[in-house]
Amino acid sequence: MHIPDGYLGPYTYVAFWIIMIPIWYYAGKKLNTELKSRQVPLLALSAAFSFVIMMFNVPIPGGSTGHAVGGAIIGIVLGPWAGVIAISVTLVLQALIFGDGGITAIAANCFNMGVVIPFVGYYVYKLISGNSDITSSKRIIASAIAGWCSLTIAAFCTGVEFGIQPILQHTAAGTPLYMPYPLSVTVPAMVIEHAFGFSILEAVITAIIFAYIQRTDVSLFYREKSEVQKGKMKKAVTA
Amino acid sequence: MEKIIRNLSIGLIILMIFAPLGLLAVGETFGEWGPEEVKEKLGFVPPGLEELSDLWSAPMPDYAFVGGDESMSMSSVAYILSAVIGVVIGGGLLYFIGKKAAKN
Numbered sequence: 001m002h003i004p005d006g007y008l009g010p011y012t013y014v015a016f017w018i019i020m021i022p023i024w025y026y027a028g029k030k031l032n033t034e035l036k037s038r039q040v041p042l043l044a045l046s047a048a049f050s051f052v053i054m055m056f057n058v059p060i061p062g063g064s065t066g067h068a069v070g071g072a073i074i075g076i077v078l079g080p081w082a083g084v085i086a087i088s089v090t091l092v093l094q095a096l097i098f099g100d101g102g103i104t105a106i107a108a109n110c111f112n113m114g115v116v117i118p119f120v121g122y123y124v125y126k127l128i129s130g131n132s133d134i135t136s137s138k139r140i141i142a143s144a145i146a147g148w149c150s151l152t153i154a155a156f157c158t159g160v161e162f163g164i165q166p167i168l169q170h171t172a173a174g175t176p177l178y179m180p181y182p183l184s185v186t187v188p189a190m191v192i193e194h195a196f197g198f199s200i201l202e203a204v205i206t207a208i209i210f211a212y213i214q215r216t217d218v219s220l221f222y223r224e225k226s227e228v229q230k231g232k233m234k235k236a237v238t239a
Numbered sequence: 240m241e242k243i244i245r246n247l248s249i250g251l252i253i254l255m256i257f258a259p260l261g262l263l264a265v266g267e268t269f270g271e272w273g274p275e276e277v278k279e280k281l282g283f284v285p286p287g288l289e290e291l292s293d294l295w296s297a298p299m300p301d302y303a304f305v306g307g308d309e310s311m312s313m314s315s316v317a318y319i320l321s322a323v324i325g326v327v328i329g330g331g332l333l334y335f336i337g338k339k340a341a342k343n
Contacts, residue, residue: 004271006291031340040337041244044330045251051325052254055302055318057264065264085336090329097328098321099297162270169287177287179270180277189269209247216243 001066001158001190002094003109005102009169009178012161016107023084023115030081039078042220046074047086051093053205054100060197068202069113069154072121072147073209079222083118084110108161112154121150121206122222134218140211147206151199152191159183159190255322259315299324 008016035043053070060066075083088110094100101109128142163183166176179186218224267276274284274292299305302321307313 002271004292005294006274006285006288007270009287028340031336032342035337035341037338037341038240040334040341042247043337044334045244045247047333048326048330049247049251049254051329052251052258052322055258055261055322055325056254057261057268059264059266063266065266065268067261086333089332089336090325093325093329095295095297097297097299097324098302099295099300100302102291103295104291158270171286175283176285178285178291179288180281180285186270193269212246213243217240220240220243 001069001109001113001155002091002101003105003112003158003161005104007102007165007179008105008108008161009165010104011168012165013104013108016105016111020107020110020115023111024088027081027084027088030079031085034079035082039082039220043078043082043086046070046078046082047090050074050087051090054090054094058198058201060193062193064193066193066198068198068205069117069151070202070205071113071117071154072125072150072202073143073206075118075120075122075150076125076143076146076206076210077213077221080118080122082222083122084114087114087118112158112161116154116157117150120153121146124149134221134224135214139214140207143210144203144207148195148199148203151202152195155190155194155199156187159187162186162190251326255319255326258322259311259318262311262314262318 050070054067057065057067069087071083071087074086078086091101091109091114092106095103095106095109125139125142125146128145129139132138132142160183162179162181163186165179166182169177171177181189213220272280274289277288278284299317299321303309303314303317307317
């Protein structure tokens with residue numbers, strides 16, 4: 001899903017820089033107000049984890065390869081804004097050091113993987129979880145569905161960005177200047193291979209890590225407090 | 240808490256050791272073709288794509304050594320090293336950013 005340089009024309013990549021700069025700024029502000037110091041090692045681990053998980057290329061029938069991102073679980077555990085920061089840092093490193101994803105396309109890639117994935121992941125998880133107990137197994141299912149939806153929708157966004165290129169920028173004779181394939185090719189290509197392949201992997205990874213943290217310390221979850229802290233707060237309110 | 244960080248770190252290290260498994264997936268990724276592959280597919284390279292595609296020369300393109308031999312063992316070493324670089328720099332940066340940001 002790492003769009004290289006040359007596939008998005010200036011109209012598109014400049015637009016994504018304009019979209020992403022305020023998002024990065026706001027994410028930084030949110031990190032300042034929301035991040036607890038005990039979550040810092042988890043934040044560092046999440047970027048490291050996302051980097052490594054993206055190196056696991058998986059083949060699918062049809063000859064294409066792809067990978068999970070691990071962004072949904074970051075969004076669920078640390079909150080979507082922390083997810084923006086962690087995945088953006090990872091993507092910038094991948095582009096600069098390893099040429100994975102273009103320089104001009106950094107903002108677009110950060111939008112698809114760094115914004116869409118943690119936000120879709122977090123809100124799908126919240127929606128399905130509802131008021132269920134934080135330790136319920138319903139929430140493991142919710143996290144898996146969140147993982148699947150997040151990568152599939154990110155793939156859809158990438159497909160749309162590719163597919164609008166021949167419409168936006170072409171020569172007078174109609175020859176495409178950048179990504180040559182139209183929406184009718186790019187959207188199904190991106191969505192199908194993710195929906196039936198990589199998104200399933202994302203779902204499994206999300207559920208495994210979710211279940212592990214759920215069994216170990218639920219107070220680590222974004223906006224969830226442990227029973228002990230909840231008890232303290234009740235006392236504080238009634239006192 | 241420390242237990243979680245320790246166990247997740249162990250999981251991460253195991254993933255890093257097995258990272259070269261990602262090299263076994265041969266095949267092209269949709270929309271990540273180089274200009275040569277685009278030419279094979281279409282018969283031409285869109286002029287804008289060609290112009291932008293060599294904008295940046297990464298020091299370790301595709302998680303490999305530049306000019307290194309392409310044997311599986313060499314690629315695996317480069318791949319694991321790439322994982323280490325990503326973990327150290329990425330994790331380090333986030334640790335630094337997190338320390339600065341976290342209030343309580």
